[in-house]
Amino acid sequence: MPSYITSYLEKSVQVTPGEAGNIFWAMVYILCVFGGVSLVVVCMNWLERKILAHMQIRLGPMRVGPHGLLQPIADALKLILKEDIIPEGADVLVFWLAPLIILLAVFSVYCVIPFGPTHAITDMNIGLLFMLGVSSLGVLGIVMAGWASNSHYPLIGALRSSAQMVSYEVAMGLAVVSAVLMTSLNAQGTGTLSMIGIVQAQQAQHTWFLFKFFPLGVVAFVVFAIAMIAETNRAPFDLPEAESELTAGFHTEYSGLRWSLFMLGEYAAMIAVSSIAITLWLGGWMRPFPHLLTGPIWDLAFSLFPALTFFGLAALALYAVGRMWKVPYFRAQAIGLAGLAAVFGLIGFVLLLPPVRTGVQDVYWFVAKIAVFLYLFIWYRATFPRYRFDQLMRVGWKVLLPIGLIVLVLTAIAGVIFG
Amino acid sequence: MNDPTSGVTHLDIDAKESTFLDSSELILNMGPQHPATHGVLRVILKLDGEKVLGLECVIGYLHRGVEKIAENRTYAMFNPYVDRMDYVAAVSNGLGYCEAVEKLLNVEAPPRAKYIRVILTELNRIASHQLWLGTHALDIGAMTPLFYTFRDREEILKIFEKYCGARLTTHAFRIGGCLYETYDGFEQDVRNFLDFFTPKIDEYEELLTTNRIWVQRTRDVGVISGKDCIALGVTGPVLRASGVKWDLRKAQPYAAYKDFDFEIPVGTKGDTYDRYLVRMAEMRQSMRIIRQAVDGLPSGPIMAKVPKVLKPPVGEIYHSIEAPKGELGYFIVSDGSTQPYRVRVRPPSFVNLQALDLMCKGQLVADVVAVIGTLDIVLGEVDR
Numbered sequence: 001m002p003s004y005i006t007s008y009l010e011k012s013v014q015v016t017p018g019e020a021g022n023i024f025w026a027m028v029y030i031l032c033v034f035g036g037v038s039l040v041v042v043c044m045n046w047l048e049r050k051i052l053a054h055m056q057i058r059l060g061p062m063r064v065g066p067h068g069l070l071q072p073i074a075d076a077l078k079l080i081l082k083e084d085i086i087p088e089g090a091d092v093l094v095f096w097l098a099p100l101i102i103l104l105a106v107f108s109v110y111c112v113i114p115f116g117p118t119h120a121i122t123d124m125n126i127g128l129l130f131m132l133g134v135s136s137l138g139v140l141g142i143v144m145a146g147w148a149s150n151s152h153y154p155l156i157g158a159l160r161s162s163a164q165m166v167s168y169e170v171a172m173g174l175a176v177v178s179a180v181l182m183t184s185l186n187a188q189g190t191g192t193l194s195m196i197g198i199v200q201a202q203q204a205q206h207t208w209f210l211f212k213f214f215p216l217g218v219v220a221f222v223v224f225a226i227a228m229i230a231e232t233n234r235a236p237f238d239l240p241e242a243e244s245e246l247t248a249g250f251h252t253e254y255s256g257l258r259w260s261l262f263m264l265g266e267y268a269a270m271i272a273v274s275s276i277a278i279t280l281w282l283g284g285w286m287r288p289f290p291h292l293l294t295g296p297i298w299d300l301a302f303s304l305f306p307a308l309t310f311f312g313l314a315a316l317a318l319y320a321v322g323r324m325w326k327v328p329y330f331r332a333q334a335i336g337l338a339g340l341a342a343v344f345g346l347i348g349f350v351l352l353l354p355p356v357r358t359g360v361q362d363v364y365w366f367v368a369k370i371a372v373f374l375y376l377f378i379w380y381r382a383t384f385p386r387y388r389f390d391q392l393m394r395v396g397w398k399v400l401l402p403i404g405l406i407v408l409v410l411t412a413i414a415g416v417i418f419g
Numbered sequence: 420m421n422d423p424t425s426g427v428t429h430l431d432i433d434a435k436e437s438t439f440l441d442s443s444e445l446i447l448n449m450g451p452q453h454p455a456t457h458g459v460l461r462v463i464l465k466l467d468g469e470k471v472l473g474l475e476c477v478i479g480y481l482h483r484g485v486e487k488i489a490e491n492r493t494y495a496m497f498n499p500y501v502d503r504m505d506y507v508a509a510v511s512n513g514l515g516y517c518e519a520v521e522k523l524l525n526v527e528a529p530p531r532a533k534y535i536r537v538i539l540t541e542l543n544r545i546a547s548h549q550l551w552l553g554t555h556a557l558d559i560g561a562m563t564p565l566f567y568t569f570r571d572r573e574e575i576l577k578i579f580e581k582y583c584g585a586r587l588t589t590h591a592f593r594i595g596g597c598l599y600e601t602y603d604g605f606e607q608d609v610r611n612f613l614d615f616f617t618p619k620i621d622e623y624e625e626l627l628t629t630n631r632i633w634v635q636r637t638r639d640v641g642v643i644s645g646k647d648c649i650a651l652g653v654t655g656p657v658l659r660a661s662g663v664k665w666d667l668r669k670a671q672p673y674a675a676y677k678d679f680d681f682e683i684p685v686g687t688k689g690d691t692y693d694r695y696l697v698r699m700a701e702m703r704q705s706m707r708i709i710r711q712a713v714d715g716l717p718s719g720p721i722m723a724k725v726p727k728v729l730k731p732p733v734g735e736i737y738h739s740i741e742a743p744k745g746e747l748g749y750f751i752v753s754d755g756s757t758q759p760y761r762v763r764v765r766p767p768s769f770v771n772l773q774a775l776d777l778m779c780k781g782q783l784v785a786d787v788v789a790v791i792g793t794l795d796i797v798l799g800e801v802d803r
Contacts, residue, residue: 056566152447156469156784236560236632245788247454385632386560388785389469 016120016196029121033110040370041267045072048378055382066320066330066337082256087150090253094148099254099261102141106265108134109272114196116285116362127195128176131276132169135231138269139165142233142240142250145262149253157249160389161240164230167396172227174404175220178411179280182209182217185415199284206291208283213414220407221281223400228273230396232266234377236384237392274373275366282369285362303357306364310348317341444472447784451480455558455788458798462775462787469783474776478769481802489762494520494729495594497762502588504766505800507550509588510543510579511742517592518673519738519749521723523731524594532596532721533675538609538712539582539591540674541705545616546575547743547795548698548705552623555695555792559636564626571619574612581608595725601716609713613706620702627695637691641778641790644689651777652770655745657794660697661689667741674740679711691793698795730757744768744795764803768796 017025046061046069053060061068086095112127114120124130139162146158183201184191192198202209210217230237241249251262278284287302318341324334350356387395445468450461459480465472485504489497501516502509514536521528528536549572553565576586581602583591591597627633643653645661658665666683668676684700686693731753739748745767754760771794778790 052562056563057570058566152445156445156447159468238560239785245455245785382563384561385556385627385630385636386785387632388636389783391632391635 016114016118016123026121029119033113033115033121034107037107037110037268037271038264040271041264042072042076044267044270044374045075045263047374048381051375051378052382055379066324066333069337069340076260079256079260084256084258085253087253089150091148091150094144095253096258098141098145098148099258099265100141101144102138102265103261103268105134105137105141106268106272108137109275110268112195113272113275114199114279114284115366117196117200119285119363120196123194123196125197126193128180128193128198128276128280131195131272132173132176135269135272135276136165136169138265141265145254146250149250151253153246153248153252154250157240157246157252161233161250163389164233164237164239164392164396167393168227168230168400171223171396171400171404172231174401174408175224175227176276176280178216178220178404178408179209181408181411181415182212195279195284198279199286202283203286203290208281208286210281210283213411213418216407216411216414217281219403220411221277223404223407224277224280226395226400228277229377229380230392232269232273232377234266234270235381236386238381238386239389239392270374270377271370274370274377277373278366278369285366287361287365303361304352305368306360307348307351307357309364309368310344310351314341314344314348317344449787451477456791457554457796460772460791460796460798460801462791464784464787466784469785471779471782471784471787474779474787476772476775478772478798478801481798483803485803486762486764489759491758493757494731494759497759498592498594499588499590501764502590503799504764504803505547505742505744505747505768505797506587507797508543508547508743510539510591511547511740511747513590513592514540514674515738515740515742515747515749517594518740519736519751520594520729520731522738523734523736523751523753524725524729525732526595526723526725528596528674528723529720530675530717531719532592532723534712534716535597535601535721536592537675537679538709538716539579539589541709541712542575542578542609542612544705544743545702546572548702549575551698551743551792551795552695555789555795556627556633558788558792559633561627561630561633564623567619567623567626571616574615578605578608578612581605593722594729596720596722598722600721606713606716609709613710616706620699624699628699634692636785636789637695637793639688640691640782640786641793642688642690643774643778647777648689648774651773653745653774655742655767655771655795656694656697656701657745657771657774659683660686660694662687667739667746671739673738675712676708678715679708681708681711691789694793728757730755739765742767744797744800745771766800766803768794768798768800769803772796772801 017029049071050060050068061071064070064074086092109131111121112124112131114123142161143158146154146156146161149155179198180191180193182205183198185201185205192201205212208217210221229235233240239249240246241251246252251259254262283290287305289298293302317337321334321338321341324330324337351360445466447464447466448461449464450456451459456462461477461480463475463477465474483503485500488500492500498513498516501512504512517528549568553568556562556564579589579591580586582605583589583599585591591599643657643661645658645663647653648658648661648663654665662685664683664685667673668681669683681704684697684704686697733753733755735750735752737748737750739746741747746765747767748765750761750763750765751759752761775787775790775794778794779787782790
């Protein structure tokens with residue numbers, strides 16, 4: 001095998017492919033990440049509808065496949081086959097570009113997200129800055145979509161979106177800076193903006209930044225958590241696409257595949273901002289209690305989690321198979337679900353193998369933390385009414401911004417005193 | 420800008436008003452196919468950015484000529500048609516019509532029929548308020564209460580279904596009383612519902628009443644004073660939320676309402692939050708009435724002696740009841756034949772809708788949706 005393939009397989013490798021300049025492996029990582037994110041978005045589509053439905057005492061999709069498992073595929077097929085309408089009087093080029101810009105902005109963020117110490121496409125010394133900058137480009141796509149649609153509802157949605165972004169980026173930035181300040185308190189005494197560096201700083205300081213200088217870390221995290229919901233236009237800050245006011249906001253005039261690109265972008269953005277929060281405050285790829293529960297027994301216990309997760313999924317599927325098998329009408333679906341259970345079980349067994357087990361640890365814990373965040377996104381959507389435009393601005397400028405500033409100053413003071 | 424307290428002004432779409440930077444206004448057409456206009460209401464908004472400078476309602480997309488139909492039907496034949504006006508409170512519509520014709524015929528329904536009417540009408544008031552709560556919350560962005568209210572409304576509809584076979588457009592009452600005797604276990608069903616529903620109201624209130632976002636979205640939104648309400652003819656919970664204690668069940672007791680002990684909840688400020696609280700309190704009061712009515716349900720006939728062919732004497736009558744949405748009145752002119760010469764309906768939704776312009780002026784786009792929700796209009800009744 002050529003050296004550019006083998007060189008990266010050695011155990012001694014401690015850098016990301018992008019950093020090492022290994023284009024082959026960088027490409028592999030890009031494919032993995034984009035494929036993975038798309039897969040998660042598809043799963044998320046189903047999960048959101050199911051979880052929302054169960055919170056609202058209904059069943060959600062039940063018809064296409066067992067428990068509606070194939071619903072996202074059916075939806076995707078429908079969206080691809082639908083007529084792609086460009087409204088009369090629309091600025092065709094801008095209309096065409098807008099979803100692509102959103103997608104580009106969102107997926108560029110994944111370049112620097114560290115799923116593990118070496119599992120990132122690349123690591124930049126300005127990773128965090130890059131991430132914030134690129135992710136806020138998404139609003140350009142929304143404004144373009146609103147403008148190009150040549151319609152009033154999208155226009156108002158776009159205006160709302162840009163105002164919202166401006167007011168929440170600031171609070172978000174301040175919260176992020178307070179986390180960056182904490183990175184400079186490690187042994188070397190130098191701060192870093194590199195995403196991997198931030199997690200390594202938490203490793204070095206033996207704490208998640210969430211608990212650092214309690215309660216400063218928590219407050220900064222909460223400010224970021226609120227701002228990130230506004231950033232991704234999710235309930236209760238979903239004003240740009242407020243269904244009951246603006247029908248669908250900036251994507252009112254979009255249909256078919258183009259519309260699905262917006263959805264893909266929205267969900268991918270949710271994952272991206274969750275990743276930032278996890279990297280900055282929740283210890284990135286670190287497993288829970290890496291310094292408290294040490295020793296080989298705890299290491300072994302935690303390393304079994306990925307396999308146990310898949311066994312749990314398999315058990316869940318098998319339970320459903322057991323129930324569905326009693327109804328002759330559902331035989332075929334039950335067989336399909338049993339197949340899925342088998343696949344999950346097989347993956348679980350593979351994850352039990354010692355080399356695989358240790359290899360997927362980082363990625364597993366990172367993804368598990370993302371899953372928690374995504375669940376919270378869905379939960380918020382089921383719980384809260386929508387903010388009004390002026391109230392949203394007030395929360396951004398008069399509540400989050402001062403809190404962010406105070407936390408930043410206090411963190412700096414605490415850093416000098418205790419650091 | 421027009422002073423909101425100065426009364427109603429007609430929106431002149433072509434008129435230019437000077438605004439900040441002197442940019443021209445945005446005319447936004449909301450509806451008739453809009454998710455939050457409760458059917459087919461069309462609202463033309465004049466906006467300055469997000470701020471509403473004025474609006475105009477365009478109605479008539481659901482016009483079926485109900486009043487004209489009445490002129491070609493006998494009194495009994497027209498009865499089912501009224502159910503289709505306010506289709507979420509069909510029982511109230513039927514009650515108003517039946518009582519109006521009874522007044523015209525100079526007959527009175529027997530006491531048992533009156534009690535059954537009260538029970539079903541109050542159940543229907545709860546059902547109507549539940550639907551209002553669900554859709555109003557959905558308009559403001561809270562998805563989940565809708566499903567809870569629909570789950571609990573189902574129990575009421577089940578009682579209707581068992582009583583008269585229909586769930587929505589019930590045609591429960593006949594001129595002169597009720598056609599159907601209560602089914603076996605009716606009283607138990609109603610009592611079970613009351614026990615079932617008491618904690619459910621608390622559940623709704625838990626979700627919304629103290630919810631910060633909900634309070635922010637509804638407080639000081641769509642304020643209307645009692646004086647303006649009276650000037651515009653606004654009735655029902657909207658009027659009461661503005662501090663005017665006017666409820667036809669107390670003011671001009673009809674059916675058996677004078678037998679029951681209940682309160683009229685009133686608000687103070689007349690904003691959307693007050694209207695929300697008033698309607699929640701009304702549901703509790705309705706439960707009180709139903710409990711008293713079930714406990715004191717008299718025995719006896721359910722139908723008064725009315726001739727097979729209804730030929731009211733020449734004359735006219737206006738009878739109004741307190742429907743869930745406000746004063747529902749029927750003005751019937753009889754020429755002595757089997758068919759009414761003219762039927763005119765005073766629908767609460769139609770009259771209340773007039774206040775929309777006044778309530779929305781100076782508010783934001785999002786508030787328009789909230790105000791439409793809080794007015795609790797049903798387009799079937801607005802357009803008839």
